[in-house]
Structure formats: C-alpha cells, structure tokens
Amino acid sequence: MKFNRVSNRSFNQLRDFEIIRNFTNQAAGSVFVKAGNTYVLCTATIVENVPDFVKKHVDCGWVTAEYSMLPSATKIRSNRESVYGRQTGRSQEIQRFIGRSIRSMFDLRLLGARTIHFDCDVIQADGGTRCASVTGSCVAAFDAVSYLLNNSLISKNPICNNIAAVSVGKSKKQLLLDMDYLEDCNCDVDMNVVMDSKGRFIEIQATGEKSLLSRDDINSMLDLAQEGISKLINIQKECFN
Amino acid sequence: MKFNRVSNRSFNQLRDFEIIRNFTNQAAGSVFVKAGNTYVLCTATIVENVPDFVKKHVDCGWVTAEYSMLPSATKIRSNRESVYGRQTGRSQEIQRFIGRSIRSMFDLRLLGARTIHFDCDVIQADGGTRCASVTGSCVAAFDAVSYLLNNSLISKNPICNNIAAVSVGKSKKQLLLDMDYLEDCNCDVDMNVVMDSKGRFIEIQATGEKSLLSRDDINSMLDLAQEGISKLINIQKECFN
Amino acid sequence: MKFNRVSNRSFNQLRDFEIIRNFTNQAAGSVFVKAGNTYVLCTATIVENVPDFVKKHVDCGWVTAEYSMLPSATKIRSNRESVYGRQTGRSQEIQRFIGRSIRSMFDLRLLGARTIHFDCDVIQADGGTRCASVTGSCVAAFDAVSYLLNNSLISKNPICNNIAAVSVGKSKKQLLLDMDYLEDCNCDVDMNVVMDSKGRFIEIQATGEKSLLSRDDINSMLDLAQEGISKLINIQKECFN
Amino acid sequence: MKFNRVSNRSFNQLRDFEIIRNFTNQAAGSVFVKAGNTYVLCTATIVENVPDFVKKHVDCGWVTAEYSMLPSATKIRSNRESVYGRQTGRSQEIQRFIGRSIRSMFDLRLLGARTIHFDCDVIQADGGTRCASVTGSCVAAFDAVSYLLNNSLISKNPICNNIAAVSVGKSKKQLLLDMDYLEDCNCDVDMNVVMDSKGRFIEIQATGEKSLLSRDDINSMLDLAQEGISKLINIQKECFN
Amino acid sequence: MKFNRVSNRSFNQLRDFEIIRNFTNQAAGSVFVKAGNTYVLCTATIVENVPDFVKKHVDCGWVTAEYSMLPSATKIRSNRESVYGRQTGRSQEIQRFIGRSIRSMFDLRLLGARTIHFDCDVIQADGGTRCASVTGSCVAAFDAVSYLLNNSLISKNPICNNIAAVSVGKSKKQLLLDMDYLEDCNCDVDMNVVMDSKGRFIEIQATGEKSLLSRDDINSMLDLAQEGISKLINIQKECFN
C-alpha cells in the first residue's frame, strides 16, 4: 500500500486506544479514554429520578448524554458554551448521537425509575471525539450497572449489548480508519458507525458533503468500520480484566 | 403482500407528494411541499454577504439552512422556540442535516460572495419533515439560482447535482418507505437517506435505537430508499414543466 | 379623487381578503388569511390547562396569542427569533395586542379550565399583519369553539362578539384604508383599530410619531376604520357558508 | 357628583404631580417624577453614536427609551428581569410607547449623529407608570438639549413640541382621570393618551378588553385626557422656573 | 498630613452619609442611602416562601440579595442587564457579598419559613456601592423585622448583629477611607470590610491586583476600616431616633 498516513498507521489501523477506569471517584462510572491524542472523560452518574415523559411507564428508567469540549481542547481556543449562553448545534447533534447509542445498550424497564447521565467532556480533541465518547461511555455504563447491582438497587442486569464506535473516511480514493483531525479535515466523505459485539449496527452517519458516495463506497466503509469496532470491543473487554 | 399500512399504501409507495413553487414572493425561491399531511414551506433567500469563516476564500459563497416547526404543526402543541429562548437539539440536528445536504448540490466557488439561506418551516408535521425539507429546498435552490442567472449576478450555474431525500423504516420485519408519523413512532429502525439523480449518496442517517440493524437490513433499506428517491426526483423535474 | 394608490385601490378600498379555513388539520381552528400579499396562518389550539394566575378562578379558561414572522416573509430576510434567542419587542407588542383583542370575544367563565392558544405566523408580510392576525384568529376562534361544542366539552357558547381589525393611515393629507407595506412606510400617522360587529371598539392604537394628529384626524380615521371593519366582518360571515 | 374615589379626588382631578430635576448628576437630564405614589426616575443620557439603521442618514440622531420596574416597586415583589434573563413583553411594549412618544418631540436631523437614551426606572408603582415616564422624560429631554446647546454640541434646538401623557379609564359608567393602581384594576376600559402643548395627539392606546367602547366613550375619554394633559404641561413649565 | 483628597476629606474621613428610611412604601423596609454621590435604594421585601434547599429545615427562613445599577448611574451609560440578557459577573459577585453579609445578621431559624429579599439598586454610582448597599440593607433589615414583629408574624427578633461596611484603599503609600470613584480607579490596593457593632468581622475582600499588600498594610487597613465602620454604625443608630 503506497499511501502514507502522517501517523505512519496503515489505512485499517486504529490509533493507540487506552481506557482508564475510575479516573474520578464521584460518578458511578468514570472512564478516561485516549484515542491517540483525543482524550475524553466519560462519566456515568446515577440520579434517582426520570424525566416527565418517562414517568408514565412505571419503573422504567432513562439514559441520556451530554457532550462538551473544554475551550482549550482545540488548537484555536473555542468559546466556552456557558459563557456564550448556549450549546452549539454541533454539541447538541453529537450528544443526541451518543444518547441514542448508549440507550440502545439498555433494557430501560430493568433500570428502575432512575436516570443514568453520561457526560462526555472532551479534554483534548484530535478527531473522532464522538466515537471515543461512545466507546468510553459503554465502559462507564458497565461500571455504573455494577454499582447498581452491587448495592442491590437493581436485581437484573439491564445491559443487553456492548457497543463501540469508529469513524471511517475516504480521502483521494483511499479509505482510512479512525481518522485524526488532519485526516478528517482533508477527507471527502466521512462516516461514523456504532456497532455491538455481535456485528449489528446501532448508528450509521455518513456524510458526503464534499464528494458523493457510491454504493460500493458505503459497503467498503462499513466493512472497514466493522473491522475497527471488533478491535475496540476487544480493548473494552481487556480493561475489565 | 399481506401487510396493511393505515394509509393503504404498499410498502414501497410514497405518499402523495405535491410541490407548489412561488408560494410566497419575497424570497428568490419559495416552495410549498406536501408529503401526505406533512407540509413544509422551503424558501431560499439570497443575502449579499458571507460568514467570516468563508471570507478568506475570495468570491466563495455559502449555503446554510434553518428548520423550525410551527407550534400548531403537531397534535400536541409544541412550545414556540423563540418564546422558550432557544432552538431544541432536534431542530439543530435537523437543520445541520439539511444544510449539509443542500451544500452538496453547490460548487460554492461559483456562487460569488453571497449566502443562500434555506428556511424550512414545518406548517404541519406528519413524519418525514427533514426529508420533505431537503426535497423542497432542492427545488427552491433551482429557483434561487435562476434568479441569480437571470439577473446576471452569476454567469455560470453553481448547481452540480439535484437531490432528494426519503425515510425508510422497518416495523416487525416489514420495510416501509416514506413513513408517516404513526408508522415512525412504531417502527424499530429508522433511516433517512439523501441521494442525487445519479444514484449517489449524500447523507445516510440510520438509527437502531430500539432494535439493531443487520448488514442485510441496511442493504434492503438502501435499495428501498433509492427506489423512492428516483420517484421524488421525477416529481421535482415535473414541477419545472 | 385625484390620489392614486400603487395598487389602484380607492382610498377606502380594502385589499382582496381571502379566508381559507381548515388549512391544517392538527389545530381545532386553522385559518389561512390573505390580505393582498400579506399571508398569515392563524391557528387555535386547545390545551386542557390554564396558567397559574387563572387557576384561582374555578372553571375559568384563558385565551392567549403568539405572533411571529417567518424569516423569509420580508424582502430583507429577518433573523429567526429562536436562533437570536428571544422575541423582538415588536413581536411581543403585537402578540399582546392580538391576545387582548381575541380575549375580548370570550366569556372566559364559559370556557372551562382550558386555554386556547392563538398562533399567528406571518408567511408573507406586506403591511397590516397584526390586523390580519386578529381578523383571521376570530374565524379560528369560531372553529375551535365549534369543536368544543361538538365534542360536548362545553355546553354553552363562550363567544360574545365577533371582531375584525384594520389599519388606517394618513399620507400627505390623504386618508388610506388597509395600507400595504409601502404605504405604511410613507404614511405620517398610523392607526390600528379592532371593532366588533355592533360597531363597538376593542382596541385603538394610534401613533403620530412622524406627524401629530388633530382631533379631526382621529374622527375621520375612526370613520374609515369602521367602514373597513364592517366589510371584513361580512367576509368573515361568508366564509362560514 | 356622587361618585367617590378612594383618594377623594374628583373624577377629573390629577394626582399630586411633582417633578424633581437634577435628581442624579451623571446623566444630561435626570428627572424624578411623583404622580401620587407612582415614582419614576427618568434620565436622558447622551451617547455619541447612532444605531446602524440611522447611520445612512448623515448627521441624523436617534432617540430611544428603556423601561423597567424595580422588583420592590410593587406590593408583590416582581422578578428582576436581568435575573430572569429577559424583559417581559409588558416592559417592551411600554418602552416602545415611550420611545415613539419622545421621538415625536424631536427633529432628529438637528440632533447630530448621537443618541439620547431615555431610561425610565419605576421606583414605586401605583398605576400610570408609562404616562409618568413620558411626562418626566419630556422634562429630561429639555435638560439634555440644554446641555447640548450650552456645550455648543448643537447649534439649533431640535425639540419641536413638548408633550405629556395621562391615563383615562371608565369604571361602572364613571370616567376617571389619572387612575391609580386600584382604579386601574377595577376599570372596564383603559386609555393612555400622549398629547403636545398645542392639543395634538401623538399616541392613543385604548383597550376595551373587559368591556367594549362606544364612539361616545372615546370622545368623552379624549376630552378628559386633553383636560389632564394641559394641566400636566403647566406643571412641566413651572418646574423650569 | 500633606496629602490632599479631591473632596478635601482627611484620609480617615467618611463621605457625608445620609439614610432616608421609608423611601418607598411597598416593601417592608425601604432605605435610600447617600454616601457622598453614591445613591443606593435598599429594600427588604418579605415573601412567604423559601427556596427548595431551605425547605428541609422546618420553619427556617432565608435571606438573599440582588444588586443592580441603573444604566444612567455611571458617567458612561452602562447596558441594562435585562436587555443584554443576563447579569454581569460583577453584579453577581457583589450581590453574593451583600447576601452573605446580611445573612450573618440573622438567626434564620427564628425567621419562619419565609424569605427576605434585599434589593440594592444603585441610582448613582461614585464608588463604594457594595458597601453602601450593605450598610443600607442593614437598616432595611431592622425595618422589615419590625414589620414582622408588629404584625405578630414572628415572636422573637431574629437579628443577632447590626453591621456596616466600608472600603479602604491605598494610593501611593497613602491609606484612604471610603474611596470615591476617582480614588478607587487610582488606588493600588482595595479592601472591602464588613463588621458588626462589636468589632467582629463578617467579610474581608482585599485585592492587590495592581500592587501587592504587606502584612503591615493589611493591619493598617483593617484598623482604618474599623474606625470608619464604628462611625457608620452610629449613623445607623441615629436614623432610628
């Protein structure tokens, strides 16, 4: 393969992916994820309450996510959203993506009338923050559920699947797995994929704003995503040993 | 096919789709779209200015979209976002989707230093509002560009592709094209697809929050989307005759 | 009369006024009003709840209005209020005017503990939007009350009066009924009048910011308003046949 | 006259009206107005700048007003608007009324490219705050213009008229001039009138939300307003002696 | 002492300090304070409710403060916070300072389940507004508590201490008591001190942003503050005679 990535990775190689559990001690799950130079703190906090629209379903729980970048996470300092007065559209789009993904892991009826809040705070951004957030939040979800089980707050494990996420891009006819920020800026098409350990899909977000995608592109990109996600799921499993 | 849709449509049948051009007269393009009982007014307004991040590219234009639902568009009245004080995350996610899709139609370097604002205001909501917004905005884009050409504001057509969008769902193993609101509530998986007239993909958003998707599901759903979109593109063409 | 209006109307002639009932199907009343090139969608949505300050009056209802312009309603695109983060002072002033006017139609004690929300969304603006909103909302009010009566949610009609509104201006000593946007910009004094079918006044808003008003001016303008409003009330009546 | 006002005033009697000039020393005009128990501080501050929409008119000035109530101005403490995060619709409606009224006093082309900000802060509210704000701001306007003339910032007096404002109500067939808060709560119809010293009208805001107004009502109320305003204009004149 | 203050005060001399009780009549305490040219209206309004975090303590009350400057209080007009959409950080810092200070006066368990809101609105600003706010609010607190006792709403006086506040600065090695605005701008270090009548400290806020403070500086400044505060407490006492 004659293509060279700045990082010397091969096209189907993930960045070094590190998972640090129990990074902080207040939340039931607290996972610091490093995907190359992308660092995200994913915490799972249990609140004994559910939103109004869930209340009509007796004993049903809820799972939700919030996403934010620290101002200093990027080369050019970004505005602090709380100072600006609201979240950007990008943050809201991403946190909805994370929320849907993590909710798919759960049988909410087994969670009891409580909410697990997943907070994904990007400490350093070098591409792939939404995927790192999903992959890390999945581990935090396991830790939060262990807490609930160990404290007899629930009797049955509400987690149905474990999931991971990865990005795939295409730059000048070359597919690229797990793009960093520079690759992301220069690629023509971009796809974020969330899958479970059995190879099933939870989310596909493909965007061909700069260059349209053929059906073949989609197939190759899904193949590559699947390859990356199965590696990530192995890394997730190892961090529990 | 033994499956019955409430609307008596077959699984691969679009809703009645009507396009009314020049619905209002202030914007350069003004298209009222009816997809069954979903009504969206899509307007294209030209502003002789570009955002700061575009200014560094000399003579380059910009295309952006905003999306909103009238409070009375839904059975249960929704809050007016301006009274509440901000857009919902859902509105922001959708308008970013529309914006990326419509931008993909354009060679922005041929647009000149101006912005075309696409405003998609949902007059009545019965499912598929984001797809109707894309399909209608595409027509409004052609009208706005005609205005620019006819007034010699640009000399070369900046539109590269024409596009349309449709939703596909799966409910109890049955695929469904162009779901209405009730079908959307009851389906397990949901996919929004934007394609151009040459069968290329601009956006795929697939969500399996309630039930995961196999690779076969994805393939069948993309097939069905492609079938629906080619019909929509024909309807778009007819409205210019 | 030597004066010529751009539209060739005589000074005491209304614009073509069209009322389309049941424009949408989710709200109990949905009226699309065209006053020349001013288009307003006026909907009446019933919510089975009242604001706190009404709750102390047992079984009393409430009527309220919200007003907004679509960004593309005007020649120069206006900012979307939800994106800007709040309603303009103008929108708030107008929706308070509409709310007071429509409330005057009702005996709120006969409405039951529910609120009727009147949403007036300006689809196209060519002057006189607040008056068109009142005239259209009056029709939507009748339809919403019919819904309540037909579904036995109330037993007695709470509507006491039917109302309509019109603007009157004075430009270079010439009185003008039902001004369009250009006339409104060029007139010296401006008056908005709401009356009922028995010739009684609900609201008078007269503004002589550019040129002060004599008592005679006021009298002539009220005469002209009365003439216009009685025509509008006839048009309202016809739309129920 | 057998009717008794709580305050023992006759129906056409103003409340004690006191004008204290130079209440504070930072603004060019600073007038503390007492209308009975209604206290308003009206200041006129000169800023050497105009809004963008005025800039196109060379050397033209601008006049604008802001209105707010202190939280403790009312019997039941009102929320501080800055803490709540925005002005109420009522505040915005009132400050637009004050702004239009005071602007009518000025030939803005004689003001130079500067803005006079009129800030009307209600220190104590007992009805008629918007009228007291107009009457007081008129005096502050004269002081601000004197400052401009004395400092040779302008050479010609831009004030064309002096104005005052008063409310008139009707309660159980009894007309009432200059209502206090209790009278205002109990009246059926309510009118705010702004006039100049020559008996011409700038603003009429009549509201018959609770009980409609006949043409005779309007005439009697305008007569009564005129009587009150000419007394107020005399009080204004005296405060300059 | 060769140093000359603009105001001809000696270094340890307070500005003329005037306290006007019952300035307005709606609040239980209403105190207009003049510290030289700094004017603050301090009102104490009783609301029969407490915030949620206090509710768990049965029959416990709460004391809170809000602070704001009128736009015309300063030489250069400041933005109205309600128009801007939020309080400045400065306002929030100051109102927290006032709130803590006034709360220290109270045994909240003797107040009953009610809140006293202290509103400090700066009518004119010439330095030392936060200290004038504390000193004035203390008087308003006594009046509000008298109201509660006189109306048998409480049986025991919840006030434990009376307090006052003063600023001390150091400018070119010269200590200055109770600085006005010009002195404040030019001083190197700045200290705000709140003490009770027994010489005990409630708040010390010392800031050496421009020039650091030695331990000796601190001691001298606290001495000077103590001297000023005991004079202020005498003035407070006199205003009750």
Add this chain to the structure above:
Amino acid sequence: MKFNRVSNRSFNQLRDFEIIRNFTNQAAGSVFVKAGNTYVLCTATIVENVPDFVKKHVDCGWVTAEYSMLPSATKIRSNRESVYGRQTGRSQEIQRFIGRSIRSMFDLRLLGARTIHFDCDVIQADGGTRCASVTGSCVAAFDAVSYLLNNSLISKNPICNNIAAVSVGKSKKQLLLDMDYLEDCNCDVDMNVVMDSKGRFIEIQATGEKSLLSRDDINSMLDLAQEGISKLINIQKECFN
C-alpha cells in the same frame, strides 16, 4: 493536638499536592493539579488579540480566567452550565478571583497585544477548587510565557511574581489548613488567601457568614495561610526541575 481530621492530617498539613505539566498539548500551558481529591485542569491559551478596553493602551496585553465544574465533579451531579444557559454566580465570582490573582503576576505592558486565557476546569471537586486553580494556573502561566519567549514572540519575561493560594478555616475553635469538602461544609469561617513567593498578599477573601471573626482569628488564619502557601510555592518550583 487532640483534634482529628478525617484525613488524619494535622491542622497545618496540606493535602497531597501533585502538579502534572503538559497534560494536554494544544494549549501553551496545560497543568493538571491534584490537591487531595480535588482535580483541576488549568490551561493557558494564547490568543493574538485583546479586548476593546485594552486596545487603547498600545502593545498592552491582557490576562483573563474562566472557571467551570464538570457536572460529574460533585457527588450530586450539578447542571451543565451551557445546558442551563448561563454560568452560576459562584462560577463567575470564582473566575474573577482567579483572573485578578493571575493578572497580578504580570506586567501586562511586556506581554504585547495578546491575551492569555486561563481555563480552570474542575474534573473532581473536594474543596479548595479556586485555590487549586490559582496555584495550577501560576504554573501554566510560566509554561505559556516560556512558549512566548522560546518563539521570540516577546523579548522580556512579563512575569513579576509567582503565586499560590490556599484556604484556611476554623471549625469549633480549631484552625484548619487546606480544607476538603467535608471540612469546608462544617467550618464556621472560611478564608481564601493568595500570596506571592515573597510573602506578599494578592487576595484575601474571608467570610464569617456562620460565625463572626475576631481580629485574632484573622491574624492566626493569615499565619497559617502563609505557612501553607510557602509549601505550595516549593512544590511549584520542584515541578520545573
């Protein structure tokens, strides 16, 4: 000493204090501080621009700080300020404290027309977050200035002092240095002190909301603070070796 702290520290013992430099790589200074279980990421980002009020001073720079807590930093999840729509008063008070402290380190005229933004994001909160923020930001300031010097963006070191901060409390007559959260909740008086390496004071914030402070208390607390700060300054120095 018979008093026992939960942590078994003696009354004048700091928590374990760890400084990790270069925690992230986008900002010019990036310092992760651990003060016991309080974790704060302090970054210094250089922006080649200054606020308007600094622009009038040619070539002068600016230093500013922002402070925020991650929602999961506390035992009970706090609201995300960007979702709530604004910063709390507490956050604003703290970031102003940090800003003044760090600004005191600098001769801003040597910084050039640029701003250094200090972002203090609390990853885990166990008391003393504002002091840890100051102590960590001081180190980040040195790294940011090294960057400027090494890249020849400035020629002379603008840092005049190095500073650190610590809290001191008093609980049941026992003084306590560097309180953790539980101690902070239970203490009567609370003091935050910022000093430089020469024993001079930058900020003193003492609050006796629950129990007033005698002059002796103040002296003892300042002594203890001074002891703690000189230890912290040694730890800062070691982290550069």
